[in-house]
Amino acid sequence: MTYVIHGATGAQGAPVVAALAAAGQSVTALTRNADVVVAGAQRVVAADYGSTAELTEAYRGADGVFVHLPVVSEEDRRDYARNIVAAVRAARPARVVFSAGGAPIDPETGGAAAALAGGLAETGVPHAVITPTLFLENLLMPYVLDTVRERGALPYPIRAGFPVSWASHLDIADAVVALFDRPDITGVVSVGQYPAITGPDLAEAFGAHFGKDVVFEQITPEQFRSSVAPLIGEGPAADVAGAYAAMSALPDRSITPENSAQKLLGITPRTTGQWLTDMGL
Template sequence: MTYMIHGATGAQGAPVVAALTAAGLPVTALTRNAGTVVDGARVLAVDYSSTADLTDAYRGAEGVFVHLPVTPEEDRLVFARNIVAALREARPARVVFSTSGGLISTDSDNSRDQSEESAVSVLAAGLADSGISHAVIEPRFYLENLLLPNVIAGVREEGVLRYSLPSGFRASWASHLDIADAATVLFARADVTGVVSVGQYPAISGEDLAEAFSTRLGRTVTYEATDPHAFFAPLAPMLGEQATAAIADMYRAVSTQPDHSITAERSAQKLLGVTPRTANEWLAGIDL
C-alpha cells in the first residue's frame, strides 16, 4: 500500500512527498516524466488525460493526493472527470484533494461558490458522490506567490511589495508547506471529511505581509496594490493567455469582496490541530 502524490515534483506536490516520506510512509510520485528522480519515492509516469493510467495508479493505494494543474479550464474539466472516473473504479482507501485556491463552498452555508461546471467543483462533487473516504483542502492564497520574479524583485530592489489585492484587504494566506502538513494529518484522520480550510486566521493584509518582509530584511518594505491583469501578464508565456486571464479575473472578483478569509469552524486549526505558519515564520525559512 502506498500514497500516490500528483504533481510530486511541483510546488504543491513536492512538500507532500517530503512530509509523508519524513513520516516513514511509502510514497509513489506521480509525474509526467518517468525519468524523474524523487528522493524517498518511487516514480510513476501518469497523465491526467488517461483514465486507464489513472485507474491503474490508484488501484490498491492507501491514499491519493490530488490537485489540478494550471491549464485552460476546458482541459481541467477533462482532467477532473478522468480523475473522478478513475477513483470510482480503483477505490483507493483515502483521497485528499487540494483546490489550490478554488472555493468549493461558502463558509456560511456550504453552498457552491463556483459554477457547477468548474473543474474544481466537478472533482469535489465527484468525490462527494463516490463513497470514497476523502477530504478537501481549501486554501485561499499561497505565500509562495510572493516569490514570483515580478514580486520579489520589487521587494529586493525597491523595498516595495506589489501584489494584486487592494490595500487593507485581508486574506488567509498559507504556504505549500501548510498544505502538506494538513494533507499528512488528513491521511491519518479518516474521521475528518468534507472541506478543511487552510490559512491564517485572523486574516492578514498586504501591509502585514510587507511588515513581515521588513522584519526579515531589516529594512522598510511598503505595500503597493496593482491591477490583476497587469500583475499576472508576465506569467502568460509560461501559463498561457487563457489560464493567466482566468487567474487575473479571479483576483479581480475576489477583490470586490469584504475579505478572503477562512472561518474558524472549518479551519485546520480547529479540525486538525494544525496551525499554519505566520508570514514571519514562513519567511524565516526563505533565502532572500
C-alpha cells in the same frame, strides 16, 4: 501504507512527498516522466491527467491519494477533474485528499475544482477537501520578489485593507499528512492564517525578514496578468487575472475557525515570517 502523490516534482506535490517521507511513509510519485528521480519516493509512475486508464492503474490499492489540479486552462482542468473522478470510482483507493488550490468549490460556480469536489463526494470514497485561499508562494514570482528587493515595494492585485488567510504549500503538506492519518475527518478543511492579514501586514513581515522598509503596492489584475503570463502562459494568466478581478468584489478571503486545520487537525499554519525563513530566503 502507500500514498500516491500527484505532481510529485511540482510546487504542491513535492512538499507532500517530503512530509510523508519524513513520517516514514511509502510514497508513489506521479509525474509525466517515470525516469525522473523523486527524493523520498519509493516508486515513480508516469500518469497523465488526460488518461483515466493511467490514473486508475496508479490509484488502485493505494491507502491514500493526494490530488490537485494543475495551472492550465479551465477547460483542461474540467476534463482532468472528470478523469480523476472516474479513476477514483474505478480504483477505489482507501482515501483521497484534494487541495482546491484557492479555487471555489461551490457547485454554482461551475468550475473544475467544484466539479472535482462534487464528483469525489458522489464516488462514496472517503475524502477530504483542503481549501486554501491564497498561496504565499505567489509572492515568490520574480515580478513580486524582485520589486521587494529592488525598490522596497510588495506589489499584488488586492486592496491594501483586504484580509487574507494566506497559506503555504508547506502548510498544505502538513495538512495532507495529518488527514491521511485521520480518516475520521472528512469534508472541507480550511488551511490558512487566522486571523487573516492585510497587504501592509505582508509587507511588514517581508521588511522584517529582509531588514529593510517594505510597503504594500496595490496593482491591477491586468498588471498581474502581464507579469505571470511569461511563466504560466497567456490562457492560464487570463484565468488568474479574472479570479483576482472577481475577488475584488469580496470583503475578504478569510477562513472560518469552525472548519480550520487549527481546530480539526491541531495544526497552526506558518506566519509569513516563519514561511520566509523555512523557504531559506
